[in-house]
Amino acid sequence: MKCPHCGHDQSRVLDTRESGDGIRRRRLCANCDERFTTYEQVSTAVHIVKSDGRREPFDRTKLLNGIRIACAKRPIAMAELERIADQIEEHIHGSGKAEVPSKVIGNMILDRLRTIDPVAYIRFATIYLELPDLEAVQQEINRLVGHS
Ligand SMILES: [Zn+2]
Numbered sequence: 001m002k003c004p005h006c007g008h009d010q011s012r013v014l015d016t017r018e019s020g021d022g023i024r025r026r027r028l029c030a031n032c033d034e035r036f037t038t039y040e041q042v043s044t045a046v047h048i049v050k051s052d053g054r055r056e057p058f059d060r061t062k063l064l065n066g067i068r069i070a071c072a073k074r075p076i077a078m079a080e081l082e083r084i085a086d087q088i089e090e091h092i093h094g095s096g097k098a099e100v101p102s103k104v105i106g107n108m109i110l111d112r113l114r115t116i117d118p119v120a121y122i123r124f125a126t127i128y129l130e131l132p133d134l135e136a137v138q139q140e141i142n143r144l145v146g147h148s
Pocket of ligand 1 (some may be wrong): 003004005006008029030032033034105141
């Protein structure tokens with residue numbers, strides 16, 4: 001996504017919103033600090049394939065909500081969560097695939113939470129990995145603190 005002002009190819013997404021059949025993004029150029037707008041068509045909607053085989057369209061809001069629940073009341077800035085959602089969204093749309101397993105997305109979230117906030121990581125892992133009991137949670141914690 002090149003900046004129309006200076007041609008630089010790194011920009012930061014300031015704002016993302018649905019507009020008609022596309023997604024409109026406000027971007028800030030990392031080089032010249034000019035703002036510009038890009039549109040993405042969602043005609044090539046990416047579907048998420050769940051572990052039980054069900055498919056549903058990728059939904060950034062839903063993704064962000066899932067991360068937010070895991071991070072509730074943790075000292076993590078909303079901007080940080082937005083960044084995780086952005087990275088995952090970019091990965092998904094950049095992959096060029098029509099379908100992405102939910103496992104891939106879950107693992108990407110886990111990867112990021114692991115380094116950002118261990119408590120949020122454990123919360124997300126408990127739900128996402130469907131840890132069945134305390135022992136499984138304990139094992140995950142051990143793995144996290146490197147005792148296993
Ligand atoms: Zn620029």
